[in-house]
Amino acid sequence: MVSRTPTKTAAALPRSGSGTGSPAKPTPSPSPVARRRRVLLRGPAAAKQRRGSPAGIKSLAASLDGSFRGCRRRLLKLFARLAVLGSPSKRRAAAAGFRRLRSSWAPPSPSPQAPKERQARALLAPPLPLPPPSEPGRRTLFLDLDETLIHSQIDPVPARYDFTVRPVIGGQAITFYVAKRPGVDAFLVAAARDFEVVVFTAGLQEYASLVLDRLDPAGVLFAHRLYRGACRDPGDGRLVKDLAATGRALDRAVIVDDNPNAYSLQPENAVPVAPFVDDTNDQEMERVMGILLVAGEFDDTREAIRHYKDLVAAS
Numbered sequence: 001m002v003s004r005t006p007t008k009t010a011a012a013l014p015r016s017g018s019g020t021g022s023p024a025k026p027t028p029s030p031s032p033v034a035r036r037r038r039v040l041l042r043g044p045a046a047a048k049q050r051r052g053s054p055a056g057i058k059s060l061a062a063s064l065d066g067s068f069r070g071c072r073r074r075l076l077k078l079f080a081r082l083a084v085l086g087s088p089s090k091r092r093a094a095a096a097g098f099r100r101l102r103s104s105w106a107p108p109s110p111s112p113q114a115p116k117e118r119q120a121r122a123l124l125a126p127p128l129p130l131p132p133p134s135e136p137g138r139r140t141l142f143l144d145l146d147e148t149l150i151h152s153q154i155d156p157v158p159a160r161y162d163f164t165v166r167p168v169i170g171g172q173a174i175t176f177y178v179a180k181r182p183g184v185d186a187f188l189v190a191a192a193r194d195f196e197v198v199v200f201t202a203g204l205q206e207y208a209s210l211v212l213d214r215l216d217p218a219g220v221l222f223a224h225r226l227y228r229g230a231c232r233d234p235g236d237g238r239l240v241k242d243l244a245a246t247g248r249a250l251d252r253a254v255i256v257d258d259n260p261n262a263y264s265l266q267p268e269n270a271v272p273v274a275p276f277v278d279d280t281n282d283q284e285m286e287r288v289m290g291i292l293l294v295a296g297e298f299d300d301t302r303e304a305i306r307h308y309k310d311l312v313a314a315s
Contacts, residue, residue, distance in 0.1 A: 129247025130224050133196045139301060140248045141195035142241070144257040145208055147275040149188075149215065152178040158278065165210035178211055181276045183285035185215075192221045194292055198246070200226040200255070202239040202262070232265075240265055251300040256288055268302045287312070 133140065143149060152165075154176055161177040168174075191197050201208050205227040216222050226246070231239040238261045243253050255263050256271045263270035271291050273284045291308050298304035 129245070130198070130226075132247075134223070135196075137252070138196050139194070139295060140198055140246075140253045141191050142198050142200045142243060142246075142253065142255040142257075143191075144255075144259070144262065145199055145201035145211065146203055147258045147277070148181070148256060148273055149184050150178050150180050150211060151277050152176045152211065160278065160280070163214050165207065165214065167204075167206040167210055169204060169206050174207075176207065176211075178214070179278060180215070181285055182280060182282050187285040187289055188215065188221045190289060190292060194296065195254075196223045197221055198224045198226060200230070200241050200246075202228050202231050202241075204228055238264075242266075243269060251302060254291060254295065254301050254305065256291075269305065271305060271308070 146152065154174055158177050158179065161179045163178050165176050165178060166173050167176070188197070199208075199212055199222050203211075208227055209225065212222060212225060226241075228239065230241075230246075232242050232245075233239060241255065241257070241262045243250060243255060243263075243266050250266060250269060253266075253269050254271060255266070255269050256273055257263055258273050258275040260267075260270075260272065271288060273288060274282075276282055276284065290311070291305065294308045294311075295301055295304040298307070
């Protein structure tokens with residue numbers, strides 16, 4: 001006999017449909033946000049398992065490989081650039097560019113650690129010779145500037161001065177008050193008639209060029225101008241003017257200077273003058289004009305200077 005009473009097992013089974021007979025709705029798949037939330041709720045073990053999945057490992061390997069290739073390309077470019085800069089041709093070009101920049105200024109003193117012989121050779125490098133005189137055989141008169149033709153100072157302002165110049169030295173404009181030596185204008189005009197006049201000064205070009213422009217505004221008295229860079233330094237701080245390095249024959253050259261150190265290499269070519277500061281009764285220019293007359297009577301200017309000095313000593 002079969003019982004018609006439903007059992008608990010049968011009652012527990014889910015029904016395939018509702019009381020109306022419609023089919024059951026499918027359960028929707030979770031969204032990406034829900035899936036991430038589920039992974040987080042499962043704990044670190046699930047996250048670790050996900051990172052260790054084949055897809056994650058493949059993505060990480062591809063990222064590391066791309067970074068390595070990028071670093072390798074940058075290193076290769078860097079090494080290639082260093083190799084080019086280290087080539088002999090590039091080093092020579094860089095050195096030539098440095099020499100061009102340095103040539104616009106006085107040559108620096110050598111390192112104190114350099115041997116004495118090398119220091120002497122570097123410090124005694126002669127200047128380039130001057131261009132040939134405009135008239136062959138013309139005598140050359142080398143004139144010092146400061147304390148020979150003029151006197152200048154910055155502070156305090158002197159009681160008497162003829163003009164001012166304001167050069168820029170070391171990035172700073174400095175005012176110089178300049179006093180001309182009595183008789184200097186007439187002396188320069190007379191000297192330019194019979195000599196090739198070359199100003200040879202140990203002063204900086206920035207300053208001295210402005211002073212010379214005021215002494216010779218028309219540009220007809222001075223044939224050439226030599227500044228501090230043309231002087232020699234034997235290593236003891238003295239600035240020496242080597243006439244032989246200028247390309248002028250010594251038997252046709254005269255130098256007028258107040259500093260004996262300046263003409264120490266050719267003292268027989270020198271006409272010394274007393275230093276000028278502010279003496280309004282100074283007559284050195286009139287005295288030195290005597291050498292202009294005596295020089296024309298001798299073929300060798302050194303003989304003329306000896307004769308001139310004898311005359312001065314006798315008087």
